[in-house]
Amino acid sequence: MDDFIAARSQMALSLGFHIIYSCIGMVMPVFMAISHYKWIKTKNQVYKNVTIAWSKGVAIFFATGAVSGTMLSFELGLLWPGFMKHAGPIFGMPFSLEGTAFFIEAIALGFFLYGWNKLNTWFHWFTGVVVGLSGIASGILVVSANSWMNSPSGFDYVNGKYLNINPLKAMLNEAWFSEALHMTIAAFSATGFAVAGIHALMIYRKQNVAFHTKSFKIAILFGAAAAILQPLSGDISAKGAAKRQPAKLAAMEAYFHTQEYAPLVIGGIPDTAAKKVNYGLEIPGLLSFLVHDNFKTTVNGLDKIPVKDQPPVAVTHYAFQIMVGIGTMMMFIGILYFIALWKKKEWLTKAWFLKLFIIATPTGFIALEAGWTVTEVGRQPWIIQGIMRTSDAVTKMPGIQYTFYLFTFIYFTLSVFVIFLLKRQIQMVPELYDR
Amino acid sequence: MLYIVILFLFASITLYFLLGGADFGAGIIELFTSTDNKHRTRKTMYQAIGPIWEANHMWLIITVVILFVGFPDIYSEMCTYLHIPLLILLLGIIARGTAFTFRNYDAIKGERTQNLYNHLFIYSSFVTPMFLGIIAGSALSGQIDPTAKDFAHAYVFSWFNWFSVAVGLFTVALCGFLAAIYIVGETDDVNDIKRYIKKAKVSNIAAVICGGLVFIASEIEHVGLSHWIFGNAISLVAVIAATLSLILLWFIISEKRNRQWIRLLAAFQVSMILISVGATRFPRFVIFKGGGSMSLLADHATSNTINDLGIGLLVGSLFILPALGYLYYSFRWKDR
Numbered sequence: 001m002d003d004f005i006a007a008r009s010q011m012a013l014s015l016g017f018h019i020i021y022s023c024i025g026m027v028m029p030v031f032m033a034i035s036h037y038k039w040i041k042t043k044n045q046v047y048k049n050v051t052i053a054w055s056k057g058v059a060i061f062f063a064t065g066a067v068s069g070t071m072l073s074f075e076l077g078l079l080w081p082g083f084m085k086h087a088g089p090i091f092g093m094p095f096s097l098e099g100t101a102f103f104i105e106a107i108a109l110g111f112f113l114y115g116w117n118k119l120n121t122w123f124h125w126f127t128g129v130v131v132g133l134s135g136i137a138s139g140i141l142v143v144s145a146n147s148w149m150n151s152p153s154g155f156d157y158v159n160g161k162y163l164n165i166n167p168l169k170a171m172l173n174e175a176w177f178s179e180a181l182h183m184t185i186a187a188f189s190a191t192g193f194a195v196a197g198i199h200a201l202m203i204y205r206k207q208n209v210a211f212h213t214k215s216f217k218i219a220i221l222f223g224a225a226a227a228i229l230q231p232l233s234g235d236i237s238a239k240g241a242a243k244r245q246p247a248k249l250a251a252m253e254a255y256f257h258t259q260e261y262a263p264l265v266i267g268g269i270p271d272t273a274a275k276k277v278n279y280g281l282e283i284p285g286l287l288s289f290l291v292h293d294n295f296k297t298t299v300n301g302l303d304k305i306p307v308k309d310q311p312p313v314a315v316t317h318y319a320f321q322i323m324v325g326i327g328t329m330m331m332f333i334g335i336l337y338f339i340a341l342w343k344k345k346e347w348l349t350k351a352w353f354l355k356l357f358i359i360a361t362p363t364g365f366i367a368l369e370a371g372w373t374v375t376e377v378g379r380q381p382w383i384i385q386g387i388m389r390t391s392d393a394v395t396k397m398p399g400i401q402y403t404f405y406l407f408t409f410i411y412f413t414l415s416v417f418v419i420f421l422l423k424r425q426i427q428m429v430p431e432l433y434d435r
Numbered sequence: 436m437l438y439i440v441i442l443f444l445f446a447s448i449t450l451y452f453l454l455g456g457a458d459f460g461a462g463i464i465e466l467f468t469s470t471d472n473k474h475r476t477r478k479t480m481y482q483a484i485g486p487i488w489e490a491n492h493m494w495l496i497i498t499v500v501i502l503f504v505g506f507p508d509i510y511s512e513m514c515t516y517l518h519i520p521l522l523i524l525l526l527g528i529i530a531r532g533t534a535f536t537f538r539n540y541d542a543i544k545g546e547r548t549q550n551l552y553n554h555l556f557i558y559s560s561f562v563t564p565m566f567l568g569i570i571a572g573s574a575l576s577g578q579i580d581p582t583a584k585d586f587a588h589a590y591v592f593s594w595f596n597w598f599s600v601a602v603g604l605f606t607v608a609l610c611g612f613l614a615a616i617y618i619v620g621e622t623d624d625v626n627d628i629k630r631y632i633k634k635a636k637v638s639n640i641a642a643v644i645c646g647g648l649v650f651i652a653s654e655i656e657h658v659g660l661s662h663w664i665f666g667n668a669i670s671l672v673a674v675i676a677a678t679l680s681l682i683l684l685w686f687i688i689s690e691k692r693n694r695q696w697i698r699l700l701a702a703f704q705v706s707m708i709l710i711s712v713g714a715t716r717f718p719r720f721v722i723f724k725g726g727g728s729m730s731l732l733a734d735h736a737t738s739n740t741i742n743d744l745g746i747g748l749l750v751g752s753l754f755i756l757p758a759l760g761y762l763y764y765s766f767r768w769k770d771r
Contacts, residue, residue, distance in 0.1 A: 063536035077514030089736030092504025100751030106489035428542035
């Protein structure tokens with residue numbers, strides 16, 4: 001395996017796993033704090049049990065998220081020293097703030113996990129809220145560092161030199177808001193659906209129904225609401241990509257030829273050599289409308305971009321289709337849940353209804369990974385859009401393929417362990433909380 | 436502002452050593468505890484480090500962030516030539532962090548799984564500080580050779596040499612020493628206290644021996660460590676202070692005396708060692724074969740970045756330090 005491909009694969013793998021651990025680690029504390037609040041207000045023991053059970057999940061995911069995050073902070077340098085050398089001082093601001101947020105989160109988690117029966121009730125609750133808030137803040141800050149790679153600002157690039165560096169301006173680059181919004185909502189919908197799905201399964205199996213029903217409700221309220229909001233934020237992101245990264249947008253849509261009434265292509269198999277999409281469903285004018293709010297306006301296609309600056313079209317297009325397809329489906333499931341909640345209470349206990357959520361368990365994370373693929377692969381061949389090529393950033397140390405194999409092994413083992421531990425936690429619910 | 440950033444860098448490294456290092460030491464002590472006492476020791480250790488565990492390791496993140504934001508050239512050189520030891524360090528961090536949490540949060544405490552977590556925890560507690568020491572030793576000893584033509588000289592012998600390995604062992608011994616001293620104050624059982632004091636003394640002797648090894652290795656590799664230390668006033672004072680505190684420690688360590696003082700003394704001693712090393716090479720942070728070096732005062736990011744980083748760190752510490760202080764107070768002080 002080529003060192004460059006190995007380094008890219010290792011980075012993709014590390015981020016791909018970290019994104020799951022960290023999304024769950026930042027959203028579950030919010031669920032936990034809600035349940036904790038309900039317990040303090042109602043004194044219903046079930047809520048306390050749910051809070052404790054979830055806090056164990058939080059501890060497991062925080063630990064894996066923390067180590068995989070530590071790994072990433074090193075991997076940035078180990079794999080891309082050429083990038084970090086120049087980018088570090090420019091986009092480091094969100095990282096240093098993220099360090100603070102992460103630190104606060106670790107402190108608050110220590111208070112929360114070990115504070116039962118020791119701390120003042122409301123202070124204890126507050127520490128749980130801080131875990132959630134600082135987790136979300138960390139997420140937003142890290143995404144803002146990533147958005148800088150898509151939309152570099154806060155410096156002047158003159159003759160290969162990075163001058164007049166302004167870290168604050170770099171942090172608040174044009175893309176930060178849309179990316180942070182999209183990612184945060186995605187974290188809530190993916191985690192909400194995943195947690196809800198697991199509890200739905202337990203309700204379906206008629207185990208600890210009271211416990212799992214309360215858990216299900218908290219998780220799906222967030223998941224469903226986020227899934228319904230997500231298309232709106234997706235629209236903001238797509239418009240931003242059209243403006244700042246036309247190559248990415250064109251690859252997402254497999255849109256080869258610049259034209260008026262630009263069509264939206266749904267599905268299909270892109271043929272890069274022939275510059276067309278086979279078997280796709282074309283809706284004329286819709287892409288123009290989505291990007292410019294006007295069916296007629298011209299949208300620039302891949303033909304406007306030099307071949308050496310084009311991202312891999314097929315991967316970006318497929319990933320985008322998967323993300324949008326699943327996202328739309330989740331939105332409908334979310335709407336269905338609110339219909340059930342307000343109009344059709346009887347659905348909530350029906351087998352078909354529960355099965356729907358059981359099947360939907362992994363969907364959010366599949367969409368999340370697909371979306372991450374779109375944003376990262378769609379930026380290629382650049383590591384800093386338009387400024388530095390990924391191939392110029394890679395380490396000169398040979399043999400990266402071996403570290404890639406090693407990391408693949410580690411991440412899979414780690415995930416097997418996490419799934420194993422969660423399974424055991426759920427398995428023990430009757431014994432731990434049914435007293 | 437540059438000096439504030441450098442101060443934060445050294446403070447983070449020191450705190451990581453004193454707090455995270457003691458966590459590593461907890462695993463090292465476990466490794467050298469007889470099977471009969473392992474369970475008790477583990478329980479005491481867990482009570483001691485459970486609530487503050489994650490926070491202790493955040494200092495490493497802060498260190499790394501300061502390096503790559505403020506000193507990107509130094510960071511990328513280290514990442515390139517010390518890729519392999521950094522990788523092994525990472526493996527240790529992953530295994531430790533997860534094993535520690537997993538053994539506590541596995542809902543079913545099965546013997547085989549617990550054994551697996553314990554083994555992972557114990558061995559990674561040894562490997563991680565070992566490689567931290569190796570990385571520090573390699574960066575400061577002038578073994579990194581950017582002109583090397585082959586893989587082994589560029590990426591292996593930069594860290595795989597007598598001096599770096601000796602520093603690694605010395606680091607492990609110091610971590611064990613810190614943990615042993617800290618844990619003396621964690622229990623009220625007289626037998627346990629006696630046992631831990633013995634451990635503290637043994638690990639202290641081990642640290643002194645490893646320290647000697649570092650000097651011997653420095654002669655073998657022509658690092659010139661004694662020359663550095665005796666040629667620099669601050670280092671010399673720090674080394675003398677460390678030695679005096681060592682002697683004092685041996686005098687006052689006992690079952691009945693104020694055990695908080697012993698902790699402070701041990702922490703002081705280790706800090707003095709770090710200061711002595713830092714001062715000899717300051718402002719150089721990475722030294723290459725043939726005498727070239729990278730300096731904290733020269734190879735830093737532009738002043739805009741350093742200013743913003745410094746402000747970020749100052750503001751961050753306004754949040755972190757009180758919260759951290761209260762965490763320690765709530766779980767480490769109020770309880771006893």
